[in-house]
Amino acid sequence: MAVKGVSRQHTHLGEAGENVTRQKIVTCTISILATDGPEKLSAFTVAKRASVRRSHVVYYYPQKKDLIAAAVTEVIGKGQEMVLVAVAGKKTASECLEAYIDSLFQWLVKFPEHASVMGMLHYYGTVGAEFKELNAKVREVGEARIADMLHFGKSGTPSQRERELAKLIRELLIGNLTNVISSTDSSQLLTDCQKLKKAVFGLVDTYEKSGKR
Secondary structure, three states: OOOOOOOOOOOOOOOOOOOHHHHHHHHHHHHHHHHOOHHHOOHHHHHHHHOOOHHHHHHHOOOHHHHHHHHHHHHHHHHHHHHHHHHOOOOOHHHHHHHHHHHHHHHHHHOHHHHHHHHHHHHHOOOOHHHHHHHHHHHHHHHHHHHHHHOOOOOOOOOHHHHHHHHHHHHHHHHHHHHHHHHOOHHHHHHHHHHHHHHHHHHHHHHHHHHOO
16 A cells, blocks of 8 residues: 555555465575575576476576566565555654665665665666666656655645655665665664765755755
């Protein structure tokens, strides 16, 4: 269910998980990508780790790129679920935005393997048409959701200025999270989260002040 004032009708990108076998395949694909890298990913390695037949893997995901796409969409879906839960019931734009940032770090703590998969999406998004499209959809959904948070409590839809600010916030979040993922151990995540919130709200304050001139 969409959260009123925050996420109207944004496409949910999560893997549906039609049955237990398919979900096991996707889960093990994520694990292999995170621990061994894409070069070790194959129908055979996934089947072995998931304890399913190789034919089952190939049936659902005929090519390696299909496995990677399934892993990416599953990871994105989990992240989106955590965001929607986090912002539910919040009463102001600031509360929504703070909860959103907190949920990103909670996601990294709860699903540490997901960070590596998201990093691969950014890489593959520069070299493959199908991943460029997925990366663009992820960016579109993220910016729209942040714009809804900035517009919280107001009538109508987010303004052009709010959409521009949402884009800047998302770029700031992605840049900082990428740095956190690549250089910080989990014990420092809380500190990094507080620093990022300070940076984001500083950007919002600067943008609002510039609009009043």
